[in-house]
Amino acid sequence: MIIDIGIEVKNYSKKTKDKTGKIDKTVICDCPNCHAKQSATYYCTYWRHAFVFEMKDGILKLIDHHLEIIRVECNSCETTHAILPWDAIPYKQCSLTAFLLIMQKVVLADNTLEKAPKKLQPSSQFIYEMVCVWKEFWASVTSLLRVAFLTYLESEAEVLQFILKNTKMVVEQYIKHNKWGIFMTHGRKQNPRKITVGIRGN
Numbered sequence: 001m002i003i004d005i006g007i008e009v010k011n012y013s014k015k016t017k018d019k020t021g022k023i024d025k026t027v028i029c030d031c032p033n034c035h036a037k038q039s040a041t042y043y044c045t046y047w048r049h050a051f052v053f054e055m056k057d058g059i060l061k062l063i064d065h066h067l068e069i070i071r072v073e074c075n076s077c078e079t080t081h082a083i084l085p086w087d088a089i090p091y092k093q094c095s096l097t098a099f100l101l102i103m104q105k106v107v108l109a110d111n112t113l114e115k116a117p118k119k120l121q122p123s124s125q126f127i128y129e130m131v132c133v134w135k136e137f138w139a140s141v142t143s144l145l146r147v148a149f150l151t152y153l154e155s156e157a158e159v160l161q162f163i164l165k166n167t168k169m170v171v172e173q174y175i176k177h178n179k180w181g182i183f184m185t186h187g188r189k190q191n192p193r194k195i196t197v198g199i200r201g202n
């Protein structure tokens with residue numbers, strides 16, 4: 001898996017397709033598995049959902065962006081890797097920005113889960129799952145802030161505020177330090193890990 005920090009959910013199609021809507025098959029990047037330089041080239045595409053929050057009629061709503069994701073294959077080790085926008089959470093239908101907005105409403109406003117859904121469109125089950133993801137990750141994000149940003153924060157609220165202000169930089173540093181996507185739970189506990197996570201662009 002390759003996280004492209006130059007592409008976001010909203011402009012993924014624009015950045016990966018030409019004016020006629022055809023996929024750019026000239027894509028080339030380093031392999032996150034064997035680390036061979038410029039060895040991964042176009043292989044295929046697949047479709048996935050990515051939800052982002054957008055304002056509609058003054059209300060914050062979840063909008064479903066259906067993305068045609070590019071997969072590349074390494075010519076050296078023959079593994080294949082999806083190229084994902086930096087604000088998508090791999091294997092989750094919720095975008096990172098939507099996830100952080102939900103956490104902002106729940107963690108910062110100190111809302112109970114029963115109250116929160118009334119202010120947001122997503123279901124309480126959806127929010128509960130997102131809160132579990134946050135709880136699983138926030139300690140490792142706190143460590144990252146110390147190591148990569150020399151920032152010593154104690155509370156969940158402070159850590160969340162920092163991520164909200166510096167989202168892209170935190171995403172980038174998290175991948176570099178942990179070789180893993182931030183808030184990415186799928187395959188995380190497998191040992192040895194079957195998924196490799198690389199980073200691309202700037």
Ligand SMILES: [Zn+2]
Pocket residue numbers: 031032033034035036039074075076077078079
């Ligand atoms: Zn490779």
